[in-house]
Amino acid sequence: MNRCTPPLARLSRALALLALCSLVGPLSVVGQANSTKVGKVERIKVHGKGLEGNLAGDSPDRDVSIYLPPSYQTDRNRHYPVIYFLHGFTDSDDKWYGFTKHWINLPATIDKAVTEGKSAEFIVVTPNAYNRYFGSMYSNSVTIGNWEDYVAKELVAYVDNHYRTIPEATSRGLAGHSMGGYGTIRIGEKHPEIFSSLYLLSPCCMLPNLTATPNPQQAAKMEGIKTQQDLEKADFGTKAAFASAAAWSPSTSQEEFHLDLPLKDGQPQPLVMAKWAANAPLVTIDQYISNIRQLKAIAFDAGNKDASIAANNKLLDGVLTSYGIAHTYEEYEGDHINHIADRIEQKMLPFFTNNLTSDKAAGSRSAKKK
Template sequence: MKPNTHSHFRRLAQSLLFIFILALATNGYSQTSSPKTGRVERIKVHGKGLEGNLAGDSPDRDVSIYLPPSYQTDKKRRYPVIYFLHGFTDSDDKWYGLTKHWINLPAVVDKALADGKTKEFIIVTPNAYNRYFGSMYSNSVTIGNWEDFVAEELVTYIDKQYRTIPQAGSRGLAGHSMGGYGTIRIGQKHPETFSSLYLLSPCCMIPNMGGPGGSEMAARMEGVKTVAELDKADFITKAMFASAASWSPNPTNAPFYLDLPVKEGQPQPMVTAKWAANAPLATLDQYIANIRQLKALAFDAGSKDASIAATNKVLDAMLTNYQIPHTYEEYDGDHINRIGERIEQKMLPFFTMNLSSEPVKGGKK
């Protein structure tokens, strides 16, 4: 029995060694194939159309860029791009985890990739925070030509510097709040640049025809005389100044170079008209032919975000009236509490479905 015993222990040792080697190999495999994270770069992009703005903001803008996990290893691969626009008083660094904030966009994207909910994209966010706490992504001598910067200059720069698929079918435009406004504002004018749009809780969709909101609001606005006073103002007052800088600029009205919708306590109809001319729900009819060229359009808002949910319903009705395919959803949430979840579960799958990952020969830029 002794030879058999030795043989038994030898086989047992071999089996244990095999299991040990297998465990090492399996452990090694899990490390190399564990979910990888993308990389964030923050660069400067010069805006020719932002030069000489009366607010004195630099035309050299910070831009945060999310490069997907395979970007560094698959050197020949090209990627579709999502241009993502942040909201009022926000900035690119807040959204990209470079400054503590209520959301970390790269972490959201990494999670969606790990869960198989999205394909890989380059994601680009310009810093639209300015002297007035937000550009409204509009063209104005006071703040510079932000609409043109996003739709033309930024896209051209990114296509030259990164391995993008430089055509509309592989470009999406999205944004939150002010960024959602910028998305529909720019997207409805530039189907030759962006093929798919996703609006997260878009603000500023309808003109404020009722004026500035009463005598108290008018007094607060007109009480702001200096930049220091504006910096200390409440959120709504800041938003009114940002809107005026974007939509009713006045190159001779120092120090802010804008016209407010109230003067000496009286509503200013011409200013109100200018603001209405920048409201997407007021201008949508002019761009129906462009909107029909889009491959996909989606928008959502939380039910507790009442005014924005209400304007989303109007947008839904208008698009339905024109028989334009779109996706509209109202969910249980407020203006910010479920935005990360919406990006992960709705926005990224939307672009996964609608943006092409393959260049189209002879396709439009």
């Protein structure tokens, strides 16, 4: 008896198996697709009335990247808490949201935390604060426009009017990295009626980076910048000085850059230095303690190899402790950027999960929003 399967039968079985595989695909891929929760990213323009007419000539129509959580497209009656996340100096929103290759992909980090049950679902909003000076410092200035007001008022109002948010301070968090961490404490300590919880990742600029005895090389670099092209080619520290001056010591008389530097003809400028100090959170924090007491939660961290920032975080920890204000402070093994994705996934998102009010069935609110 011939036990071999006839060629036609073998062909029919092969075709049937191929058809089945085309329908279900490899089992491991199907399982992975079903278990991974993926949000949606939109990049829109949001006009800033307070950014109009800035002396730098930057557009008041700002790019804004928005992460919408996995259930946003399917659960049309659900409203969500919002995290406003501020990027750092020389960065932009597109670098954080996967539009441009960068050292971090924020949506992928959020997706991972949501999929693994470490985070609730949030809308996450990041405005593009990259400008002529490589960063706005999230401050109000005639030179760069009113960035502080743009984030706290105009952007929040726009997002509440166009997305299914929970439009209450208890459901809004503010966070950021580096310059964004600075913006978080700067804006958050002034607006507890808008944001209830703050998370600062490696916040810069907590103290003014100025000395009474100027570095001659630093002075020469600053005063050697005469054109925008010169500024584009400058080192990081010189760029940061111009961004700080544009935000904190603007000038309507200076024609090219519309700012006053803390050094002129190699000599320190006391009034400019005083203006910079007046914008340093560790200098001004005592005036905002009553506001900080109104916040539901505040947390901050930095890598131990990020020496000056970690040192300033310790000072912030000491101030809040002296006032009896509950907070979370951590110093971890790392530098300024190498563990930020991990910190967002493991610390920041769980922090907001625990502290922002969620509303899974807000059917009474309008469902006309996107």
